[in-house]
Amino acid sequence: MDEERFFARLRAGDPQAQKELIQTFNPRIFVYFRNRIKGESSYEDLVQEVFSAFFHGLDQGKLAGADWIAPFIFGIARRVMYNYFYRQKKSNDIQKNICTQCELSSSFSEAERLDNEKLGQVLSGLIQKLPRIDREILDAFYFQERKIGEIADMTGRSPHYVSVRKERALKKIRAEISRKNLY
């Protein structure tokens, strides 16, 4: 993607560029909130607040260029998270702050769920193509929740070997997903 051209499209209010931005950062913001705020059943309002603030800031010329998009969104997400903790006992009225310059009617939670489902399917297919030993290691580590040392004992290999194989398998999967632009 030509970052600067993308930024120019965003500045011009191109709906397609806004959609691309949301698709890129929605999963990241979800992961951030999910790991930061426990016990919350839906982060949709918070995610919406982040995008709302982002487009508002963009409109006010707070972004200098394409390089600043990710740090800017991260900064907003962090602020939204702190605000959440600050007013978690109060009723928040985020809906009133929704930015009117951009269409934010999509369901972020549903998008996140579909996103995860798609990734799960892609992963299953790619894992099946791995050598059996790699599948055994991933299965033991993630599904049986065993530690590297236990897997080493189980497979009769050294912990270093198991660890390296696991990382290489993940790297291979990541490279394949990136190469085919599957996710």
Place this chain on the structure above:
Amino acid sequence: MKCHEFQGLITAYLGETIEESRREQFEEHFFACRQCFLGLKINESLRNKGARIQLNDPPHLFTFKVLRPLLAMAALFLLVLFSALLVQRDRRAGQLRELARFDLPLYHQGEMRGEAESARGWEEQFSLAMRHYQERDFRAALDLFEGPVLSAADLPKAAFFRAICYLETDQLAGAEAIFDAIIRDMNPAYFDEACYYKGFIRLRQGRLPEARAQFAKLAGMLSPMAGKARDMIRKIDEL
């Protein structure tokens, strides 16, 4: 934070054992780096059992794995065999083409075979046709042989050389019809030669056993062409 540092902290982040001082750097990094975020998502999906892991290979894949080298070898073998057959067929076709060549029957100006030819109106046309024939311009010769003068003359020698011209221009049906007529009429002037050159029609048609039978028929006769026919039989047998 560098990408390799990030990869090393994914498990700690998801397990919430990451140091607080590193946590924010980690989060800032995955906001900016697509590859690292993908790594995080893969780990997260696996931890949440969002993907399935089948430890046993499906049977058909196993079979294919075993059969693949065998199939490759079989394909290679077939390729070699096919190439060898093609080469052999080409060589055989070349030999057959060589065998189907023949020396043109000679014609001497003024030669007469059989009964004396009465009418002389065709002589000039015939001489001209035979000049073309000797120059191997068979198409020009055929123009004259098929012309009204020589067609009407009903000359055995014109018919015979016309058939040879057909043979040389690969008009095998035309040649065969004339040779058959000569053989059927038992015309002694060109009978042996018609039998002999009919064998070449069969060779050019690629009908080797029938060509051999044709030459064998002539070889068994008391004929000046019998020796040449035997030569042809020997060549066919060597093929």
